[in-house]
Amino acid sequence: MAILKKFDNYEIVEQSWKRCQNLGLHPLDHTKHIQLIDQTELQEAMKENKELIHYTLEIFEKLSPFIKKTGHVAALINASGTVLQTGGDPQFEANAKHISLHIGANWKEEYRGTNAMGVALIEQKPIRIHGEQHFLSVNHFLTCAASPIFSPTGELLGVFNISGKKELYSPHTLSLVCMITDLLENKFLLAQSKREHLLTIKELEAATESNPHPLLSLDKENRIIRANRAARHILGEDCIGKEFKNDKGYLTKTIRDETNKYWRSIALFKDKHQPSHSFDTIWGSCPHIERVKTLSKKASQADLPVLLNGESGTGKELFAKAIHNESNRSSYPFMAVNCGAIPDNLIESELFGYEPGSFTGANRSGKKGKFEAAQKGTIFLDEIGDMSLRAQVTLLRVLQEKEITRVGGIKSIPIDVRIICATHKNLSEEIKQGRFRADLYFRLKGIQILLPSLRERTDKIELAHKILTQIGVSPQKLSKQAQELIEAYTWPGNIRELNGALTQASFLAEDGEIYPEHFQLEHSHVNIDYKNTAASIVDAEINAIKTALDVNRWNVKKTAEQLQISRSTLYRKLKVYNIEPS
Numbered sequence: 001m002a003i004l005k006k007f008d009n010y011e012i013v014e015q016s017w018k019r020c021q022n023l024g025l026h027p028l029d030h031t032k033h034i035q036l037i038d039q040t041e042l043q044e045a046m047k048e049n050k051e052l053i054h055y056t057l058e059i060f061e062k063l064s065p066f067i068k069k070t071g072h073v074a075a076l077i078n079a080s081g082t083v084l085q086t087g088g089d090p091q092f093e094a095n096a097k098h099i100s101l102h103i104g105a106n107w108k109e110e111y112r113g114t115n116a117m118g119v120a121l122i123e124q125k126p127i128r129i130h131g132e133q134h135f136l137s138v139n140h141f142l143t144c145a146a147s148p149i150f151s152p153t154g155e156l157l158g159v160f161n162i163s164g165k166k167e168l169y170s171p172h173t174l175s176l177v178c179m180i181t182d183l184l185e186n187k188f189l190l191a192q193s194k195r196e197h198l199l200t201i202k203e204l205e206a207a208t209e210s211n212p213h214p215l216l217s218l219d220k221e222n223r224i225i226r227a228n229r230a231a232r233h234i235l236g237e238d239c240i241g242k243e244f245k246n247d248k249g250y251l252t253k254t255i256r257d258e259t260n261k262y263w264r265s266i267a268l269f270k271d272k273h274q275p276s277h278s279f280d281t282i283w284g285s286c287p288h289i290e291r292v293k294t295l296s297k298k299a300s301q302a303d304l305p306v307l308l309n310g311e312s313g314t315g316k317e318l319f320a321k322a323i324h325n326e327s328n329r330s331s332y333p334f335m336a337v338n339c340g341a342i343p344d345n346l347i348e349s350e351l352f353g354y355e356p357g358s359f360t361g362a363n364r365s366g367k368k369g370k371f372e373a374a375q376k377g378t379i380f381l382d383e384i385g386d387m388s389l390r391a392q393v394t395l396l397r398v399l400q401e402k403e404i405t406r407v408g409g410i411k412s413i414p415i416d417v418r419i420i421c422a423t424h425k426n427l428s429e430e431i432k433q434g435r436f437r438a439d440l441y442f443r444l445k446g447i448q449i450l451l452p453s454l455r456e457r458t459d460k461i462e463l464a465h466k467i468l469t470q471i472g473v474s475p476q477k478l479s480k481q482a483q484e485l486i487e488a489y490t491w492p493g494n495i496r497e498l499n500g501a502l503t504q505a506s507f508l509a510e511d512g513e514i515y516p517e518h519f520q521l522e523h524s525h526v527n528i529d530y531k532n533t534a535a536s537i538v539d540a541e542i543n544a545i546k547t548a549l550d551v552n553r554w555n556v557k558k559t560a561e562q563l564q565i566s567r568s569t570l571y572r573k574l575k576v577y578n579i580e581p582s
């Protein structure tokens with residue numbers, strides 16, 4: 001075993017060798033313990049790991065030029081050790097078959113001795129096993145690097161491995177394997193958290209360099225549903241199911257919020273270093289938004305109630321904050337209340353507070369309500385159209401009397417607060433339908449401001465560039481085709497949706513140019529004209545690529561030069577358009 005000592009993972013390998021000896025494995029007998037599963041079991045395993053295989057194949061395709069060229073083989077095993085996929089250098093793959101590195105074989109340590117996949121399964125961390133570190137001498141010609149793959153809830157799904165001849169040893173293979181497993185884990189998380197509030201923690205001392213994208217998703221109660229490895233590293237391995245408390249002041253960025261107002265009301269995760277909202281932070285130069293800004297600036301000086309009307313995600317809260325920040329009340333609090341999210345029986349205690357011991361479950365020392373907390377400042381009543389009729393009566397009384405009484409209390413407290421309301425509903429229609437009180441509407445209306453939807457705006461690309469700059473991506477990375485898609489899509493979730501879509505697309509583009517395939521949008525919202533234009537652009541591009549490939553006899557370097565694109569872009573397009581030599 002002395003030979004093992006020259007490697008830094010000496011202790012792990014030594015323990016593995018001991019386990020192999022205890023299990024009765026012999027370094028020279030590699031056939032005795034071979035474990036293969038039959039076709040039925042294999043199909044079962046494939047079915048169980050369908051998603052894992054699908055994502056791995058996507059990565060295999062991207063990697064295959066590199067792996068083939070460098071004489072390596074990549075392999076995926078499931079959590080029981082069975083090889084589910086292999087791919088890479090065909091010549092080396094033939095060698096690999098001789099040592100049972102093929103689909104259906106089991107590479108658990110107990111069957112194949114010390115090996116990177118088997119040890120990664122046991123240690124549940126990335127590992128390299130090089131040359132003579134392998135227990136079976138038949139594997140001594142190999143150098144292997146493997147890393148476990150975890151589900152977004154922390155269960156071990158399998159292991160990804162890259163093997164090559166030991167002369168090809170490179171210190172980077174292990175990093176590559178780790179990057180691949182991170183990518184796989186993120187693909188799972190993105191796919192599974194479609195209807196969850198997905199965040200990334202942006203900047204943190206504890207964030208590891210090799211894992212720059214901690215991702216986690218939250219449920220409506222702010223509990224962590226899923227987290228990738230980087231996020232679990234920061235928040236603790238047992239973080240799943242716990243509340244995400246941002247008590248350490250992490251800078252977070254919402255990647256996706258399925259426009260569920262309840263999640264949005266958990267507005268805890270604000271970047272502390274963000275400039276406070278003013279009209280300068282409201283982007284856009286389309287005449288429509290310019291008009292709205294001018295009106296809002298005037299409104300900020302008037303101390304009258306303001307009613308903001310607009311679809312979800314059009315910036316109502318942003319405008320409310322800007323109005324407050326530019327008003328005489330700016331040095332006093334801005335309190336936001338999502339009226340639709342508060343249960344009817346709690347609305348009074350939420351708005352007006354309560355005295356000690358007033359109801360079961362209440363805080364023993366009593367609590368200030370939002371009106372009191374906003375004293376001399378502004379209260380923002382978001383989704384006022386969703387407020388129950390009962391709550392509307394109570395609110396109307398406060399507006400008339402300009403004082404509140406805490407639940408369970410008798411003392412009246414005078415209130416000096418400016419009210420800004422917002423709704424996506426047509427309140428006149430709500431009044432007609434008997435769902436909103438006309439007298440309350442007239443009290444709240446004051447200055448009415450109608451925010452345009454994103455599809456009505458002419459500055460979508462300008463907004464997209466601003467968003468990309470904000471998330472640290474150069475606007476140049478937005479391809480022409482992606483710009484066409486942004487213009488054509490109808491954006492039912494407005495700027496919030498655009499923000500989420502771009503953040504996600506830039507993430508999926510992995511620092512490359514952003515193309516339509518990086519967006520996860522609902523096709524039904526794409527304008528029909530675009531579909532035709534897009535189809536013709538795509539056809540023209542496919543034809544150009546095919547012609548150039550024919551002319552250059554499939555020499556990728558020359559073809560890329562002729563098309564004036566990089567080789568990696570050409571490879572990507574070949575894959576996306578499924579172009580193969582005929």
Ligand SMILES: Nc1ncnc2c1ncn2[C@@H]1O[C@H](COP(=O)(O)OP(=O)(O)OP(=O)(O)O)[C@@H](O)[C@H]1O
Nearest residue numbers: 281282283284311312313314315316317318495496
């Ligand atoms: N003109 C704009 N410039 C910059 N960012 C904007 C603009 N409009 C909206 N946003 C961004 O879009 C997101 C949604 O905005 P906001 O929360 O203000 O919308 P909303 O209309 O209040 O949505 P909801 O009705 O769902 O409460 C926020 O991240 C906000 O910063």
